[in-house]
Amino acid sequence: MAINLVTQFQPYVDEIFAKESKKELVTNQDFNWTGAHTIKVYKISTGTMNDYDRAGTGSGAKGSRYGAVQSLDATTEEFTLKNDRSFTFAIDKLDTDETAQQLAGASALARQQREVVIPEVDSYVYGVIAAGAGTKPAAVALTPENIYDEITKATNALDNAEVPDEGRFIIVSPDVYRIMKKSKDIVMETDVDTQLRKQGVVSNLDGASVIKVPATRLPENCGFIMCHPCATVAPTKLEDYKIHQDPPGISGSLVEGRICYDAFVLDNKKTAIYYQELVKA
Numbered sequence: 001m002a003i004n005l006v007t008q009f010q011p012y013v014d015e016i017f018a019k020e021s022k023k024e025l026v027t028n029q030d031f032n033w034t035g036a037h038t039i040k041v042y043k044i045s046t047g048t049m050n051d052y053d054r055a056g057t058g059s060g061a062k063g064s065r066y067g068a069v070q071s072l073d074a075t076t077e078e079f080t081l082k083n084d085r086s087f088t089f090a091i092d093k094l095d096t097d098e099t100a101q102q103l104a105g106a107s108a109l110a111r112q113q114r115e116v117v118i119p120e121v122d123s124y125v126y127g128v129i130a131a132g133a134g135t136k137p138a139a140v141a142l143t144p145e146n147i148y149d150e151i152t153k154a155t156n157a158l159d160n161a162e163v164p165d166e167g168r169f170i171i172v173s174p175d176v177y178r179i180m181k182k183s184k185d186i187v188m189e190t191d192v193d194t195q196l197r198k199q200g201v202v203s204n205l206d207g208a209s210v211i212k213v214p215a216t217r218l219p220e221n222c223g224f225i226m227c228h229p230c231a232t233v234a235p236t237k238l239e240d241y242k243i244h245q246d247p248p249g250i251s252g253s254l255v256e257g258r259i260c261y262d263a264f265v266l267d268n269k270k271t272a273i274y275y276q277e278l279v280k281a
Helices: 093-097 105-131 147-160 174-182 194-199 267-272
Strands: 038-044 074-080 083-092 169-172 201-205 208-212 222-227 236-245 252-261 273-277
Touching: 083 093, 083 105, 093 252, 105 222, 105 236, 105 252, 105 273, 147 174, 147 222, 147 267, 147 273, 169 174, 174 208, 194 201, 267 273
Parallel strands: 169 208
Antiparallel strands: 038 074, 083 252, 169 222, 201 208, 222 273, 236 252
């Protein structure tokens, strides 16, 4: 006896897990690219300190008791946006109807942003931060026994560079965060402000907020990054998404998206970034 069993489709999409971006926490928007594709910022030198010649018998220029008169340097850094990215896809009207509205323009666009756009931008920005770090010690194998010492080395480096104490972040992958939790030397403060927790801060350690970032968005063999947001400017000059209904040549929706973005580490602030690489497996 043959029995044809019923197959039923549910109005549900098995979505891929995708984390929201946390890059806004560790970067800044200090510069404005409105009306320009390139901007320049100044770096100004300072004068040296001298022993004041109270008697006026020294060799200062033109008898100056303050010392030789110096000129200050005013050089520039140039930042040109390099990433102008886009996507487009069409969704036929019958495809929307015959998938119980699950294949629709608005949900497809949100999925594209969540699973493609945000991970790409994050990976690029974290790569720029790591590459521009002012301190890059030799690669190490992080263990529960040594991770606290390695993190305090980063704190020490930023302290000696006179980086502001407040507002520092430690960026780790879930695997490295697990090592931190296994360390007997680490007692992490988990009493995190509700708003910061919503943004992705999971704890505090050695005066810095700890955030977990998927390993796929961090540089390969990334151990951890300690940084201050003042060091990296991460502009998004243009973010434009559209859903065209029944455009010429298409019966359905045409989805288009464009994002122009970049990230830059300021030369005089690169000491506010410490990048610890892992020993390659």
